[in-house]
Amino acid sequence: xxxxxxxxxxxxxxxxxxxxxxxxxxxxxxxxxxxxxxxxxxxxxxxxxxxxxxxxxxxxxxxxxxxxxxxxxxxxxxxxxxxxxxxxxxxxxxxxxxxxxxxxxxxxxxxxxxxxxxxxxxxxxxxxxxxxxxxxxxxxxxxxxxxxxxxxxxxxxxxxxxxxxxxxxxxxxxxxxxxxxxxxxxxxxxxxxxxxxxxxxxxxxxxxxxxxxxxxxxxxxxxxxxxxxxxxxxxxxxxxxxxxxxxxxxxxxxxxxxxxxxxxxxxxxxxxxxxxxxxxxxxx
Numbered sequence: 001x002x003x004x005x006x007x008x009x010x011x012x013x014x015x016x017x018x019x020x021x022x023x024x025x026x027x028x029x030x031x032x033x034x035x036x037x038x039x040x041x042x043x044x045x046x047x048x049x050x051x052x053x054x055x056x057x058x059x060x061x062x063x064x065x066x067x068x069x070x071x072x073x074x075x076x077x078x079x080x081x082x083x084x085x086x087x088x089x090x091x092x093x094x095x096x097x098x099x100x101x102x103x104x105x106x107x108x109x110x111x112x113x114x115x116x117x118x119x120x121x122x123x124x125x126x127x128x129x130x131x132x133x134x135x136x137x138x139x140x141x142x143x144x145x146x147x148x149x150x151x152x153x154x155x156x157x158x159x160x161x162x163x164x165x166x167x168x169x170x171x172x173x174x175x176x177x178x179x180x181x182x183x184x185x186x187x188x189x190x191x192x193x194x195x196x197x198x199x200x201x202x203x204x205x206x207x208x209x210x211x212x213x214x215x216x217x218x219x220x221x222x223x224x225x226x227x228x229x230x231x232x233x234x235x236x237x238x239x240x241x242x243x244x245x246x247x248x249x250x251x252x253x254x255x256x257x258x259x260x261x262x263x264x265x266x267x268x269x270x271x272x273x274x275x276x277x278x279x280x281x282x283x284x
Contacts, residue, residue, distance in 0.1 A: 016118070024113065025106060028126075029076035032105030035130055036098050039137055042146055065090035076102045101133070124160055128224070131156075132263050135217065139259035145213030153220025158183045160224070169273070171228040183223045190222025190230055191215050214258045221266050229269050236265035 016024075038055055044063070060069045067089040073079040080099045086092065109126055116122045131152055138144045160166040161183045172182045194215050201209035222230055240261040248256060 016113075020118075024118070025110070026076075028106045028109035029102050031109070031126070031130065032102035033074075033076040033098070035105065035133055036101045038149075039097075039101075039134055042134075042138060042149075043142055043144075046142060046144055062087045062090060062092065064092040077106075104133070105129075120164060121166065124156075124164075124166060128153075128156065132267070136260045136263045139213075139257040139263075143211070143255055143257055145211070145217055145259045147213065147216070150213055150216045150220065153217065154187060154223050157187065157220060157223025157225075161226075167225050169226060169228065172226065182226045186222030186224070186226040186230065187219045188222070189227040191219030193230065193234075194218050210258060214262070217259050218262055221262060225266065225269060229266075232272075233262065233265040233269050236268045237261040240264045 073083055077099055085094050112122045112125050134149055135145055161168050161179045165179050168179050168182050194210055198210040241256045244256050
């Protein structure tokens with residue numbers, strides 16, 4: 001199977017029926033709603049230092065008055081407008097984070113289906129986008145990369161590249177790397193590079209400069225995009241980091257969410273690698 005970078009043809013919506021698009025849109029909105037729940041409950045457990053909330057239970061409730069939300073009001077996007085953006089009981093405003101997340105997944109999912117069709121590429125990228133979205137938000141706001149979600153990138157890269165060559169690029173052919181070696185070397189290079197930087201920093205300053213979650217994240221990115229991508233991603237992440245540092249200084253904090261910067265760098269790298277594909281799309 002050809003990899004995603006060599007994908008030469010574009011799929012239009014002409015082959016999709018109206019009912020298929022409608023059901024797929026509902027699916028995307030539901031995924032966005034679920035991701036919102038994961039982010040909210042993960043951050044709540046972190047902030048409140050409690051283990052009471054998990055992904056499946058208890059049922060969704062208003063965080064202000066603890067009133068359980070009616071099933072009708074749980075419908076993605078529709079529920080937000082039915083409640084006029086406020087809790088029906090306590091009248092507190094529902095954060096725009098929820099509808100924005102649902103709309104984001106709707107638009108990204110439709111774009112992926114339009115470009116790659118309803119296939120393994122589309123759903124694999126949608127899965128990765130879900131992981132990146134969660135990690136980006138939690139690291140940006142709380143400087144936290146949950147291990148249980150972060151670690152999913154590693155098997156995703158190993159399995160996706162080994163069995164489907166999804167991100168294996170032409171550099172691997174030059175160095176005669178198998179898809180499994182491509183992912184393994186990327187995993188090791190990503191993890192060890194940041195670990196080494198932190199090790200040297202700790203020797204000098206007697207404290208950690210990079211969190212352990214960043215090691216795993218960069219290793220996971222390496223397992224996905226391979227060892228040849230990491231220098232470019234790290235350079236782009238540095239640019240984003242400088243920008244965030246300038247912004248954070250105005251907020252009187254010196255912390256920079258490195259994980260969020262690495263994710264932005266990875267997305268930029270992916271878009272650059274797909275520039276020819278996107279260029280063809282724009283020409284058409």
